[in-house]
Amino acid sequence: MNPEDKTISSADQSREFGAMGDLLRALQKEEMEQAETSPVKTLESSMTQNTIELIKEINETLKEIAQTQKSILEEIKTQAFSKKV
Secondary structure (H helix, E strand, C coil): CCHHHHCCCHHHHHHHHHHHHHHHHHHHHHHHHHHHHHHHHHHHHHHHHHHHHHHHHHHHHHHHHHHHHHHHHHHHHHHHHHHHC
């Protein structure tokens, strides 16, 4: 038996798997194409999500600052009113 007889060419292998082999290759090709574009989309969506989270944090901080300023102003008004009386 020759060693050449043991090796199966890729054309022979594809015939061996038939339609399922073709389907698997098509799916693998599609998956690889998606993998090439997905990191960009994933990065963009990740950056968008991070930006949204930062905006939410900034909004909360600004609300806290406004509430603190309001409390300080009320305290100043109360002290100023009590000194006049």
